[in-house]
Amino acid sequence: MAKNSTELIDAKLPAQPLFRGLRPDLVGQRLVLVVAVIGIWWLSSLSVPHYILPGPARVWDALQLIVTNGDLWNNLGITLWRVAVGFTVAALIGLPFGIVLGANRRAGEFFEPVIPVLNTVSSAIWAIFAIIWFGISNATTIFVVFMTAMPLIITNVWQGTRTVNADFIELAQVLRMPQWKVMTKIYLPTILPYFFSGARLAFGFGWRVSLVAETIGSSSGVGYRLRQAADLIRTDQVFAWTLTLVIMMAIIEMGMMKPLENYLFRWKKDAEAQ
Amino acid sequence: MNQAECTQQTSSQAAPTPPAIRLGNIDKSFTNGNQTIEVLKNVNLTVSPQAIVGLIGASGSGKSTLLNIISGIMKPDRGQVCIYGAPSEEFNDWRSVSYMFQDDRLLPWRTAIRNVEFALEADSMPKNERARRAFEALQLVELEGFEDAFPYQLSGGMRSRVALARSLVTEPRILLMDEPFSRLDAQTRMLMHEELLRIHQLKRMTVVFVTHDVAEAVLLADQVAVMSPRPGTIREVVDITPPRPRDITRPEVTSTMQRLRALI
Known part of the structure; x- marks a missing residue:
């Protein structure tokens, strides 16, 4: 064992678990918030026609309908698939491209203006281009997600x-490590947290813009259903679809992305825990 | 340069083994814009196997540059570097030469044991063999039980031990150290000195270390090479004779320190 007893004080050994324990007081706060929001919603819905603001009960019925007739899973599935494809292509192109731009100063200088320009183009404009180029098809939504996520x-x-x-x-150099190992053992782990936060952002944006693309350039998917419900003045269904989207995003973000990030980057000094 | 030049001197000394390191007439300068700075000028140094040699000198005397040249990551402008009798360019066993940096330079995303394993990953080696050797190296620096700790969970002294384990795991014949403990507090530094001497007793590798601390040089080294400031040359190589463990309050140690201070 280390001889110096003061050395031991700094060592807090057990690595963080994959899921952190839920704080009971926090759970209570969240519950109060949800109840309050639903309460205000319900009170407001009493004084307006249901096609302007449907009450919670009506939306619940609509939700049950789309769940039981399979509408929800079909459209959620197709939308998720489009987002996933657009996002994956964006990640496959964006990761190596970003590494090259960062590792090669010349390439970086040359392409530097391109990214801000791409970022200023609204997703709605990409959607219009996509319809011109791809018509009403899966490619339209995928393209819009891709163009939003990649930059x-x-x-x-x-x-x-x-x-x-x-x-x-330099350390790798004195160990005579081959260049490709320097890439995988030093570059990649350094970049990974940045890639991950970029990917999270891109996935969230991609998910949102996919709906825009689907409302104008698709004949299926959640976006298409939303517009259809709006056209038919089925505001309760609009609410039901919106609700499923929010729940879906929350599950992906808090149930998958955040725990994965906590686990992957557990080596980082955890500022929250201190 | 050829083999003959590298072994020349040793044959005249009739020594059975060539010196671990032999530097002959090393020059090195850097260009900064249109300004050329001579960092090393005509440096000659011979380090015998298993010796501990300290390089000491004022800042800017090119100590670290010299260490980089020995390690082969920097080429001299002129002169010969021989490692175990082979010219540096032909020497092919660089895995047996370890380098320990001024900072611990641990990869923050790797646990202690995985950091030690890093030194073995330049070559391919079975995973469990690598883990076994890394574990032994951690045992050697007395860090058992901390294999799975991430660097941020370790104290400065412990991180330094991991770095030492990483430079020992390849079983080096030569260990080069660039002010390795200079960032530690005095007490921890003393512990690391004991640690290094204990491991040297066991492993008998040749050690060349750079320091600006006269006391550190005298405590550790068999010989201390004193370098003059820019352009760096070796002013004198002083044999440190007092028996170990050395105590800096003892008169013979103090007088050696005074002598070195006067030379710098």
């Missing part, structure tokens, strides 16, 4: 490559 991923990965520690490269 975000590139920007983040690019930033990540700038943080690669030259000292670690």
Whole structure:
């Protein structure tokens, strides 16, 4: 064992678990918030026609309908699939592209203006282009998700490559480590947190813009259903679809992304825990 | 340069083994814009196997540059570097030469044991063999039980031990150290000195370390090479004779320190 007893004080060994314990007081606060929101919603719905603001009960019925007739799973599935494809392509292109731009100064300087320009183009404009180019098809939504997600991923990965520690490269050099191992063992782990936060952002944006794309350029999917319900003045169904989207996003974000990030980057000094 | 030049001197000394390191007439300068800075000028140094040699000198005397040249990551402008009788360019066993940096340089995303394993990952090696050797290295620096700790969970002294384990796991014949403990507090530094000497007793590797601390040099080294400031040359190589463990309050140690201070 280490001889110096003061050395032991700093060591808090058990690594963080995959899921952190839920704080009971926090759960209570969240419950109060949900109840309050539903209460206000219900009170407001009493004084307006149901096609302007349907009450919670009506929306619940609509929700049950789309769940039982399979509408929900079909459309949620197709939308999720489109987002996933657009996002995956964006990640597959954005990750290597971002690394190259960061590792090669010349390429970085040359392409520097492209990213901000891409970022300023509204997703609605991409959607219009997509309809011109791809018509009413899966490709339209996928393209819009891709064009929105890719610049975000590139920007983040690019930033990540700038943080690669030259000292670690030197360490690999004295160990006579081949270049490809330097890439996988030093560049990649350094970039990963940046890629991950970029990907999270891109996924969230992609999910939102996919709805825009589906309302104008698709004959299926949640976005299409939303517009259809609005056209038929089935406001209760609009609410039901919206609710499922919010729940879906919350599950993906809090149930998958956040725990995964906590686990992958457990080596980071946890500021929240202190 | 050829083999003959590298072994020349040793044959005249009739020594059975060549010196671990031999530097002959090393020059090195850096260009900064249109300004050329001579960092090393005509440096000659011979380090015998298993010796501990300290490089000491004022800042800017090119100590770290010299260490980089020995390690082969930097090429001299002129002169010869011989490692175990082989010219540096032909020497192919660089895995047996370890380098320990001024900072611990641990990869923050790796646990202690995985950081030690990093030194073995340049070559392919079975995973469990790598883990076994890394574990032994951690045992050697007395860090058992901390294999799975991340660097941020360790104290400065412990991180330094992990870095030492990483430079020992390859079973080096030569260990180069660039002010390795300079960032530690005095007490921890003393512990690391004991640690290093204990491991040297066991492993008998050749050690060359850079320091600006005269006391550190005298406590650790068999020989201390004193370097002059820019352009760096070796002013004198002083044999440190007092028996170990050395106590800096003892008169023979103090007088050696005074002598070194006068030389710098």
